[in-house]
Amino acid sequence: MTHPSATDAVPPDGLTVGGAASAVGVTIRTLHHWDEIGLVRASQRSSGGHRLYDASDVARLHRVRVYRELGVALADIGELLDAPADDAEQSLRRQRDQVREQIQRLERSAEALDRLIEARNAGILLSPEEQVAIFGENWQPSWSLQARERWGDSRQWAQAAERAAERSPEDWRRITADVEALHAELAAAVRSGVRPGSPEANALAERHRASIGTYFDCTHSMQVCLGRTYASDPGFRASYEDIEPGLADWLRDIIDANARSHGVDPETATWA
Structure with a gap:
């Protein structure tokens, strides 16, 4: 003045x-x-x-x-x-x-940026207690931090953080329920002998890709890379085998077959 x-x-x-x-x-x-x-x-x-x-x-x-x-x-x-x-x-x-x-709008923008910063650091904006309650007793809150150390510099981590910053505990409960329902259908398909490359298997592979898309945009080539990880990484393999014996390899196989039907060669697929 x-x-x-x-x-x-x-x-x-x-x-x-x-x-x-x-x-x-x-x-x-x-x-x-x-x-x-x-x-x-x-x-x-x-x-x-x-x-x-x-x-x-x-x-x-x-x-x-x-x-x-x-x-x-x-x-x-x-x-x-x-x-x-x-x-x-x-x-x-x-x-x-x-x-x-205008001040109120800026304050809301600042709060949204704070959540995004926190999400990029933590991966999930839930307390450890909420994570266990929503994701199950076997869930380890430290997994999010391990994931950040492994993929924190990637575009997919940034995209997942942007989406996580807008999610409430109820959103995560719905997402978890959808994943559990998908896992149950995958396990049932393994038990009933659904063959990779069949229409039913391809539909399940697409549902799996859509499930990954909840976190970040997932191409068929990227999904093939994930399928390899599920079958080869001890931690991922064990989690899928706990759901249904043979699920890790079968999931990799249906992902590969579905990718071929979309013009992607699993032998040369890359994270792109």
Whole structure:
């Protein structure tokens, strides 16, 4: 805000454009623009025809600057300066309400960014107790941190974090229920001898890919890479074998067969 004596140093014959710009703390170009739009025009001219700002001009310039710092649009400032006191007060109240709404929007944006930062670090925005309650007693909260150490620099981790930042515990319960239902159908298909490459197996492979898509966009080539991991990584293999003996290899095989039907050669598939 401007000190009451801010215009005391204005000489009787006025300030040049450069002097007025320096006194108010804006650029000469800004004063020229304000003059062009009729917001603040110099009241005097020098003998050479140059603009000279008197004390009232400089005071108006200070008021314009204050309003600009408050975020008031130039188009509205002129009306505020020239309006009767009551009208100006109503306009200021509207401006104040708009500023408060903007602050609330920015606060919500900051909270969303905080959640995204936390999700990128933690993977899942659930307490350890909530994770065990939702994902099951065998779930280890440390797995999320291990996953971040392994894949934290990947595009897929960033995408998963963006989605996790928007999810509530109820969202995770629904996702978990969907995964458990899929695992049950996969296990039943193994028991009933569903053959890789059959329409039923391909449909299950697509459902599996859609399940991965809950976290990040998964191509058929990427799904093949995941299938290899399920069959070869001891931890993943054990978790699938606990669901149904033979499931890890069978899941890899149906993923490979489905990928072939979509033009992807499992032998040359890459994480892309």
